[in-house]
Amino acid sequence: MAEKFDAIVAGGGLSGMGVGALLAAAGKKVIVLEKNPYLGGRATSFKYRGFLLNVGQHAVLQGGKVERLMEAVGRPLDDEKDKGFFEELSFYEDGKYKTVMEKVLVDKPEEARKFYATLAEIEPKDMPKFDGITAAEWLAKYVTDPKLRWLAHTNATTCCTTRKLEDMAASALIESMKVISRSPITYMLTKGIGSLSQTMAGVIKGKGGDVRTRAKVLHVIVENKKVRGVSVEIGDETPDGMMENIIKIEAPLVITAFPVWDLFKVLEEKLFLPDFVKMCLHLDNRxxxxxxxxxxxxxxxxxxxxxxxxxxxxxxxxxxxxxxxxxxxxxxxxxxxxxxxxxxxxxxxxxxxxxxxxxxxxxxxxxxxxxxxxxxxxxxxxxxxxxxWEEPSRTAGRMGKFRPGPKAPGVEGLFFAGDTVNSRTVPGLEAATDSALICAEAILGKLP
Ligand SMILES: Cc1cc2nc3c(=O)[nH]c(=O)nc-3n(C[C@H](O)[C@H](O)[C@H](O)COP(=O)(O)OP(=O)(O)OC[C@H]3O[C@@H](n4cnc5c(N)ncnc54)[C@H](O)[C@@H]3O)c2cc1C
Incomplete structure (x- = not known):
């Protein structure tokens, strides 16, 4: 007999663990299935010669979505115990360290003043206007000073999957500049970035749910446009694809929590309109x-x-x-x-x-x-x-209407989370955790 849960999450990265823990905190029996032998996806930690090495984005923004998520699942991060703060941001150039102020002491202060005033005037409701303009086009309108341009470029490429402003939405660049001015304090986690996923696994299991690694979702089962569950390959892949390793798990809710360009590995393309498929594949920029x-x-x-x-x-x-x-x-x-x-x-x-x-x-x-x-x-x-190289080291540089929302169009019970879904937040960890919050809210109506 197939196992039954209230919700299945495919993918144990930060977004999947986040949405799983939020649903568990709201009383749902959740199972997270992760194909790798470890949790955390692109934000994980491992031991090497007695050192704890992080993979993925290392620094977390104070007052951001990572903190909001941990609070919402009842495990707030503690300033004294969990965080090591950076005290200074420095640039190394021409043989010496420069502070931010020295580095961007621009030659055209009037231009800089106007640029910051323009940024400050842009409100969240205005952002969709900038989704369809490239960051290069938008920046060229306001900035000629190379130092200011450097700052905007560096900021944006620290957050998004492109090194070229021509491939990035102006909204992504604007958000990356705003995020740094809103929350310039960053820290690292004393137990490593992977500790976030471990904590959330504890929340899910504590509520009667389960978290399984080496569990690859092969197929999301959809009947009459309704989600029924998933088929999963348990254990390591064998060259002959042993059938005993493939099990079925049932649930009325399935959340895929990996980059959306991989959706059609587990879902049939024909379930969706061609434009939706195109949008998901188009986000694949690494x-x-x-x-x-x-x-x-x-x-x-x-x-x-x-x-x-x-x-x-x-x-x-x-x-x-x-x-x-x-x-x-x-x-x-x-x-x-x-x-x-x-x-x-x-x-x-x-x-x-x-x-x-x-x-x-x-x-x-x-x-x-x-x-x-x-x-x-x-x-x-x-x-x-x-x-x-395997998965992109940033969140997608296309925003807003160029990304799918948390609810799948036309398939009941199917939801999406992950750093390529609807959040406008940068950088990657913020986008992944924000997507978990947005997705859980879309499912539950309100967060726990
Ligand atoms: C080296 C590196 C450096 C980075 N540095 C930065 C940075 O400086 N700034 C920044 O903005 N971002 C950075 N990031 C990106 C950031 O870490 C990610 O944006 C974030 O971790 C994404 O989380 P996620 O949950 O959306 O996706 P993921 O972490 O990719 O999680 C998806 C999970 O789903 C699993 N999965 C996929 N398919 C299946 C399946 N069929 N069945 C079961 N499981 C499946 C995957 O194994 C994975 O664990 C970096 C990433 C890397 C790798």
Whole structure:
């Protein structure tokens, strides 16, 4: 006999765990099915040589949607216990650190004043107007100063799946500028970003629900335009596709919580209008992450600084580098008596098709880092390079009407969550958690 639940969530990333925990907090018996052997999706943590390494967006915005979600599920984050705050935002340029003010001390202050006034005047209700205009077009109307342009570009590419303003909605750029002015304080979690999903798994199980890893949803079962449940492959895939591993789970509600361009792997395209299918596939615009984690005895940077720098590229946009003195900000993350520093650049996914290019870029970043910390490689206990390409390292750069809403058109009981769904929030963790809040509200009428 098939197992029965009130709701099935396909995908155990932050959005899936979030919507699952919100429904559980409202009294529903929920099951979350995650194809990987771990929870958290693109926001997870794992142990390496005694260090806790984060994958995905590391820094969380104070007062944002992540906090709102944790409060709504009854597990608010505690400033003293859970958070390590960054005290300064710095830019490394021309051999020295600059504060935000120094870096964007623009040559055209009148232009900057007007630009900020224009941003301040844009209210949430106006945002749809900017969905169909590119960020490049919109910015060109207001900004000629290269420093101001740099700031807007860096901000937007820290949040969205494109390094090029031509591919991004003006609304995404505007929101990224607004978010930073609203909530400039960021922190890291002492137990790692993956602790958010673990906490939410506890909420779901505490209410009689279940969270299963190595459980890949193969198909969402829809009959007469109503959701009935899912078929799931349990355990690792076998080359012969063993049938005993495939089970059915029933529920009147199914929430898919992964990027919407993958929807048609589990749902038949013909259930939807062609325009809807096109919109979901059109959101598939990716960037990847390349960089390395470094362990040292002494910290490379002793201050709690969030550092930005540009790694120059021949004939291309520079690689935007972030440097995080992780163990200085959140000491429990590193092995006692050691330190962890993380260097990450956003890059085109095409890097991944060429191992030589990856190696060359890592070498270029290392050389650039040598300008900031001369001789750093000799101090390293280990250096762990990474290249993350499989899923995009940002939220989609298209917003509003270019994204589907939380309720599937024309299929009763089918809902969507995830960082490609209707939220206008950036960056990625904010978009994922906001989508969980929006989706749960659409199902329940109001949040728990
Ligand atoms: C290296 C890296 C760096 C990043 N840095 C930033 C940043 O600086 N700024 C920023 O804005 N964002 C960043 N992000 C993006 C951010 O982490 C994501 O936006 C956010 O975590 C997305 O959460 P989600 O729940 O929407 O999706 P996901 O985390 O992708 O969750 C989807 C889950 O569904 C599972 N799944 C998919 N198909 C199935 C199936 N058929 N059955 C069962 N399970 C399934 C997947 O395995 C996954 O666990 C980064 C991401 C990465 C990987």
């Amino acid at each position: 960037v990847s992450n390349i960089g390395f984690s470094v362990a040292t005895k002494e910290p490379l940077i002793a201050e709690k600084k969030f550092i930005f720098a540009d790694v120059p590229q021949k004939n291309d946009v520079p690689l935007a580098l972030t440097i995080l003195p992780t163990s200085v900000v959140v000491p429990p993350i590193s092995l006692e008596g050691n330190h962890l520093t993380e260097f990450t650049c956003v890059c085109e996914p095409s890097f991944g098709t060429d191992p030589e290019r990856i190696a060359k870029t890592i070498a270029e970043i290392k050389e650039f880092v040598n300008q900031i910390f001369p001789g750093w490689e000799k101090k390293a206990l280990w250096i762990r390079p990474f290249y993350h």
